[in-house]
Amino acid sequence: MGIILRCARCNGIILLNYYTLSDKTKICWLCGEKEKEQERQRMIQETLQKFPEGAYNVLYKFVEKYRGMSPIEELHKLINLLEVKYQIHISLYDFNDIEDILKRKIEEAERIQSLEEFEKDLLGKTEYIHKKIDALLKEDDDTKYFCTVCNNIIDKKNFEYTKTHFGKPLCVTHQGTRYQRLLFEALKQRGIECEFEAYDGFKHVDIAIPKVRLYIEIDGDYHSTDPMQLGKDLMRDEYSSKEGYITKHYTNKQIAENLPAIADALVEVIKNREKINSVIN
Incomplete structure (x- = not known):
């Protein structure tokens, strides 16, 4: 019986294709692809950190505004702006990774802000949550919007946006x-x-x-x-x-x-x- 080659990462049996790392370690094709993607993410992170403050702020505001749903013409304008004003070239493929990184930063910042507002309310320093609850209670409870694919409830804004752009109501997961x-x-x-x-x-x-x-x-x-x-x-x-x-x-x-x-x-x-x-x- 021949030698069975196992992946140094997942310990799975390597059948045909595999990656050989710099230290001669062999890993399966799937683990190799994951490592390549992780390395790409690290490179994107490092590139983003080297951006001038103005270019970074432009990207951040763009992602914050559109949340992954930017019209293609607006995206092209952004890419042209970065290239002309800041001498930074970004392909659509690279932008997708940058967008994911910034979206996570934005979502984390919003989560922290939400928790801080909640804390202030508990301490009696703001009526933010009470106003929010009052506004929700005033809404028509009979009006419900559902995703066509999974039938999960979606908000009115998402319902109207997806009906206009995709011809059917869709939750974020199915956009x-x-x-x-x-x-x-x-x-x-x-x-x-x-x-x-x-x-x-x-x-x-x-x-x-x-x-x-x-x-x-x-x-x-x-x-x-x-x-x-x-x-x-x-x-x-x-x-x-x-x-x-x-x-x-x-x-x-x-x-x-x-x-x-x-x-x-x-x-x-x-x-x-x-x-x-x-x-x-």
Whole structure:
């Protein structure tokens, strides 16, 4: 029996691909990808710390304003501003990581502020919480808003925003990734009727174009490197094909680096398929 090679991180058996670290330690492909992502996060953190104060404040305020839902034209303006005024170049792919870091900082700051306000109220120094409760009690209790996907309750502001932008009420969890939203918006701007977070009775799909029976999935890298996830995706695609749907997969990086070209290509393919369908029918 041959030597069994085990990952130095998770102790799992290494079958084919693996990473060799600088100290000659071998780790499995999945642990290697995780380490690469962690290293990328560290580099992004270090880069962010080196930003001039003005550039950092601009980024912080932008993330605070949009919370991951910025219109693509506004995002391009931000990137141009940073490049022209501060000589800082950020790709869409890098911005997503920076945005995640800043969102966590903002959420932590808001959590601390909320706790401080709560403390002041307990000490009798403010009526903040009492006013908040009074305002909530005055609201119409009969009006409830629910996420289309998970049926969880969402607030009115979120309900109105998602109905306008996605055509259906969605909770924060089911508003997709930045890349999913970017491609969805790009297709809508090009006049394509598409559905965000579509459900086919078996699974949810990132973007669906029912007219031409096309599904679009935007995946992270692990969809290509994790055998278990890859197997699930193949089963999902097989189910879709039995229903007459073709599934096109893109990676986050592809969307970040080639969004306009991808959207234009999809539009051409969709219109060609519509013509073919009209002839057949």
